Amino acid sequence: MQNTIGSLRRAPVNVVAGGVPELCAQCDARHIGLCDALHDDDLHFLASVAQQVSIEKGRGFVTEGDPARQFFNINHGTAKLFKDLPDGRRQITGFVGAGDFIGLAANATYMFGAEALEPVQLCSFDRAELRAVFARFPAIERRLLDVASHELIIAQEQMLLLGRKTAVERVASFLDGWGLRVASCQGGATRLDLPMTRNDLAEYLGLTVETISRALATLRKQGVVAVGADHVISILNPARLTAIGQAEG
Amino acid sequence: MQNTIGSLRRAPVNVVAGGVPELCAQCDARHIGLCDALHDDDLHFLASVAQQVSIEKGRGFVTEGDPARQFFNINHGTAKLFKDLPDGRRQITGFVGAGDFIGLAANATYMFGAEALEPVQLCSFDRAELRAVFARFPAIERRLLDVASHELIIAQEQMLLLGRKTAVERVASFLDGWGLRVASCQGGATRLDLPMTRNDLAEYLGLTVETISRALATLRKQGVVAVGADHVISILNPARLTAIGQAEG
DNA sequence: CGGCTATTTGAGTCTAGTCAAAGCCTGTGG
DNA sequence: CCACAGGCTTTGACTAGACTCAAATAGCCG
Numbered sequence: 284m285q286n287t288i289g290s291l292r293r294a295p296v297n298v299v300a301g302g303v304p305e306l307c308a309q310c311d312a313r314h315i316g317l318c319d320a321l322h323d324d325d326l327h328f329l330a331s332v333a334q335q336v337s338i339e340k341g342r343g344f345v346t347e348g349d350p351a352r353q354f355f356n357i358n359h360g361t362a363k364l365f366k367d368l369p370d371g372r373r374q375i376t377g378f379v380g381a382g383d384f385i386g387l388a389a390n391a392t393y394m395f396g397a398e399a400l401e402p403v404q405l406c407s408f409d410r411a412e413l414r415a416v417f418a419r420f421p422a423i424e425r426r427l428l429d430v431a432s433h434e435l436i437i438a439q440e441q442m443l444l445l446g447r448k449t450a451v452e453r454v455a456s457f458l459d460g461w462g463l464r465v466a467s468c469q470g471g472a473t474r475l476d477l478p479m480t481r482n483d484l485a486e487y488l489g490l491t492v493e494t495i496s497r498a499l500a501t502l503r504k505q506g507v508v509a510v511g512a513d514h515v516i517s518i519l520n521p522a523r524l525t526a527i528g529q530a531e532g
Numbered sequence: 533m534q535n536t537i538g539s540l541r542r543a544p545v546n547v548v549a550g551g552v553p554e555l556c557a558q559c560d561a562r563h564i565g566l567c568d569a570l571h572d573d574d575l576h577f578l579a580s581v582a583q584q585v586s587i588e589k590g591r592g593f594v595t596e597g598d599p600a601r602q603f604f605n606i607n608h609g610t611a612k613l614f615k616d617l618p619d620g621r622r623q624i625t626g627f628v629g630a631g632d633f634i635g636l637a638a639n640a641t642y643m644f645g646a647e648a649l650e651p652v653q654l655c656s657f658d659r660a661e662l663r664a665v666f667a668r669f670p671a672i673e674r675r676l677l678d679v680a681s682h683e684l685i686i687a688q689e690q691m692l693l694l695g696r697k698t699a700v701e702r703v704a705s706f707l708d709g710w711g712l713r714v715a716s717c718q719g720g721a722t723r724l725d726l727p728m729t730r731n732d733l734a735e736y737l738g739l740t741v742e743t744i745s746r747a748l749a750t751l752r753k754q755g756v757v758a759v760g761a762d763h764v765i766s767i768l769n770p771a772r773l774t775a776i777g778q779a780e781g
Numbered sequence: 782c783g784g785c786t787a788t789t790t791g792a793g794t795c796t797a798g799t800c801a802a803a804g805c806c807t808g809t810g811g
Numbered sequence: 812c813c814a815c816a817g818g819c820t821t822t823g824a825c826t827a828g829a830c831t832c833a834a835a836t837a838g839c840c841g
Binding site for chain 1 (some may be wrong): 831838839
Binding site (some may be wrong): 369372395431 | 615617621622639677680684688692694735737
């Protein structure tokens with residue numbers, strides 16, 4: 284738990300509660316993601332091998348190259364997953380939120396890093412223990428395969444974006460996709476409250492901060508979005524946004 | 533089986549033999565990939581639900597958007613998987629060869645297209661039947677989860693490449709990675725016999741044909757590789773190639 | 782009210798894309 | 812066996828979209 288790899292350090296995690304089945308009762312992710320595949324008694328068993336953990340904003344909780352001893356399931360908050368090059372270039376491979384499972388992209392060691400964008404609460408599972416859970420509840424393993432399938436689809440979509448789309452198309456794709464995840468409407472326009480900075484966006488979309496800013500300006504001038512303060516973006520013309528993101532016009 | 537989606541058409545496939553257990557005896561993929569997870573008698577059962585199929589060079593055998601009724605396991609040959617944008621831009625998401633499993637990135641429909649780069653032989657499994665196999669042999673399902681995990685790692689590595697690496701770094705990464713897959717040595721130099729064209733390479737690496745050509749010229753001038761005829765590339769300085777591909781030099 | 786960071790905007794540069802043409806290979810057919 | 816057609820690859824010249832560097836602005840937090 285105190286492993287030091289490169290210049291990074293495994294973040295100390297704050298254990299709030301362990302082994303309590305009631306921890307699922309008010310979990311944001313209870314009815315999505317992995318846990319939704321379980322009946323109440325199965326969930327009880329799963330909870331018995333889970334450790335609930337809180338991670339403060341900005342804290343890294345997975346370091347690439349560290350031995351992959353644990354899986355995580357996010358209950359609350361958003362985190363970024365990323366891969367770095369030796370000279371500091373970073374590619375964010377995904378943003379994860381409530382219900383998302385972390386740790387599939389690992390063999391003996393984690394093949395990615397993870398850091399909280401907001402205060403994050405998650406359930407941590409020991410890999411060895413989870414294997415025992417699989418043996419008892421094949422439904423979980425099957426669900427995990429579905430999760431992996433879905434992540435593969437997302438990953439390939441992202442390859443298309445990174446390899447072939449223009450800056451404006453990338454930003455439109457992202458906003459469109461994020462809109463599907465967390466949508467709150469207000470006066471007809473969908474209002475996105477993004478947990479990430481422009482820099483995170485740039486590292487996710489294979490661009491620079493400046494290009495992100497200019498692309499948003501372009502979409503704003505076209506009346507597709509409105510850019511507000513504090514990472515708020517309103518989607519004024521959803522159909523147009525989708526079309527741009529999918530390179531249909 | 534005669535579905536027409538967009539302007540593409542499901543390729544007619546040539547059934548060579550069906551339901552014969554002996555078909556595994558001389559399969560290139562018998563001891564790699566999915567089938568390696570099985571004991572002989574389990575394999576016998578798996579073979580009973582497999583259809584062996586031959587696909588000619590250049591023929592597409594999966595169309596994005598078609599109902600995903602089948603999984604495939606490649607026995608021999610190489611194919612490309614890809615996603616297209618409406619205006620023709622294409623991103624190849626991966627090359628698959630003997631032992632590779634195709635079809636994980638699908639829900640109700642395939643989320644990618646596939647086309648043979650060389651004559652391909654594969655085993656085709658009906659999705660419903662494969663589910664029955666899972667129930668009987670959990671080992672296969674577990675192996676499939678490992679396969680999906682591994683593909684996720686590869687996909688994220690590719691995102692790093694597409695989002696953050698330069699043209700020369702991308703080409704070096706590719707040659708380095710391909711060298712690990714199929715390596716035949718000759719006079720100290722590893723000789724790669726690529727089944728894909730420069731255009732395929734470009735569509736895989738998020739570049740254009742011309743840029744691929746120039747990047748190869750750069751690596752050649754640096755004495756890292758030798759570029760021969762008929763898609764043959766010799767790796768003269770493997771260490772340097774790896775370093776360039778991982779942006780360490 | 783500052784101090785700090787994040788974001789936007791501007792000016793100039795550079796990497797990779799586009800357009801064009803020549804060279805090579807392959808495979809075919811005389 | 813050689814000539815030719817067609818596709819693939821390489822090279823050159825120019826362009827463009829995104830990056831870099833720099834500075835101004837805006838927002839957040841104590």
